[in-house]
Amino acid sequence: MTQTQPKNALDANLVNNLMNAVTEVLGTMAGTEVTLKGVEPIPNYTPTGDISSVIGISGEHGEGMLALAFPESLCKLMVARLLGLSPEDLEKDDMVDGIGELINMVSGRAKTALSEGSGTTYRLSLPSIILGNGHEIAGRPKNAPFLLMNFEAEGQAFHLQVTFRNF
Numbered sequence: 413m414t415q416t417q418p419k420n421a422l423d424a425n426l427v428n429n430l431m432n433a434v435t436e437v438l439g440t441m442a443g444t445e446v447t448l449k450g451v452e453p454i455p456n457y458t459p460t461g462d463i464s465s466v467i468g469i470s471g472e473h474g475e476g477m478l479a480l481a482f483p484e485s486l487c488k489l490m491v492a493r494l495l496g497l498s499p500e501d502l503e504k505d506d507m508v509d510g511i512g513e514l515i516n517m518v519s520g521r522a523k524t525a526l527s528e529g530s531g532t533t534y535r536l537s538l539p540s541i542i543l544g545n546g547h548e549i550a551g552r553p554k555n556a557p558f559l560l561m562n563f564e565a566e567g568q569a570f571h572l573q574v575t576f577r578n579f
Contacts, residue, residue, distance in 0.1 A: 422453075422557050422559050422574065422576055423525075423526070423576075423578075425525050426522055426525050426526060426574075426576065427451070427559065427561075427574070429521045429522060429524070429525040430478070430518065430521065430522055430525075430561065430572060430574060431448055431451070431561060432521070433517070433518045433520075433521035433522070434446060434448075434480075434518055434561070434563055434572050435447075435448065435563075437514060437517045437518055438490060438514070438565060441493075441494050441514070441517065442489075442490040442491075442493040442494050442514075442565075443493050444489075444490065444493065444565045444566060445565065446563050446564070446565045447563065447564045447565070448561065448562070448563055449562040449563060449564050449569070450561075450562045451559060451560070451561050451562070452559070452560050452562070453557060453558065453559055453560075454558055454559075454560050455557075455558065460481065460546060460547060460548055460549070461479070461481025461482065461483075461542070461546075461547060461549070461571070462481070462482065462483050462484045462487070462543075462544070462545045462546065462547070463481070463482050463483075463484055463487040463507065463511055463541070463542070463543055464479050464480065464481040464482075464511075464541070464542045464547065464549060465479065465480045465511040465512050465514060465515035465539050465540070465541050465542075466478070466479040466515070466539065466540045466541075466542065466549055467479075467515050467516070467519045467536055467537055467538075467539045467540070468536070468537035469519060469522060469523060469526070469534055469535070469536055469537075469576070470534065470535055470537075471526060471527070471530065471532050471533060471534035471535065472530075472532040472533075472579070473526075473530050473532055473578060473579050474526070474534075474576055474577055474578040474579050475576070475577055475579075476556060476574065476575050476576030476577060477574075477575055477576075478515060478518065478519050478522060478572065478573070478574055479515075479549050479571075479572070479573040479574075480511065480514060480515045480518060480570070480571075480572055480573075481549075481570060481571045481572075481573060482511070482568075482570045483568055483569070483570065484545070485568065486565060486566060486568040486570055487507060487510075487511055487570075488502055488507065489566060490510070490511075490514065490565070491506060491507050491510030491511060491514075492510075494510050494513065494514065495510055508541045508543075511539075511541060512539040512541055515539045516536075516539060518572065519536050519539075520536070522534075523535075523536055549573070555577060556575045556576060556577035557575065557576070557577075558573070558574070558575045559573075559574045559575070560573055560574075561573075561574065
């Protein structure tokens with residue numbers, strides 16, 4: 413007997429892959445230790461951040477979005493390390509490119525986890541970067557569960573915000 417995932421729940425394999433992806437990508441690419449501080453479902457949450465990279469994921473069996481949101485100072489540090497620059501030498505375009513690359517690497521893991529588990533291919537959109545202290549991210553799929561993954565690096569909190577709706 414095959415178990416099916418409830419339509420209003422996030423797949424545990426996807427969640428675990430994303431938690432591991434964030435810690436491994438930032439650990440390897442930005443040379444920092446990342447700690448998972450908690451994971452919480454928040455039904456009516458509006459994603460926020462200072463600098464966020466948002467990417468859509470879609471396939472035959474579902475759709476969703478991932479948003480990696482940092483405080484500006486932590487983003488600057490992570491991207492500087494990723495690019496091998498000092499934070500003072502970063503240009504705005506460097507920040508945009510760097511955080512876009514981070515979400516590409518993290519979301520690639522989500523795409524693989526979903527595709528392997530479903531027998532179908534999932535696609536990723538191009539990342540969108542949102543700048544501005546305390547901005548809100550709109551446009552998540554309706555009636556989709558929302559999960560907030562809280563992380564810490566370099567003494568600062570950041571988040572991976574995940575929503576995915578199965579068809």
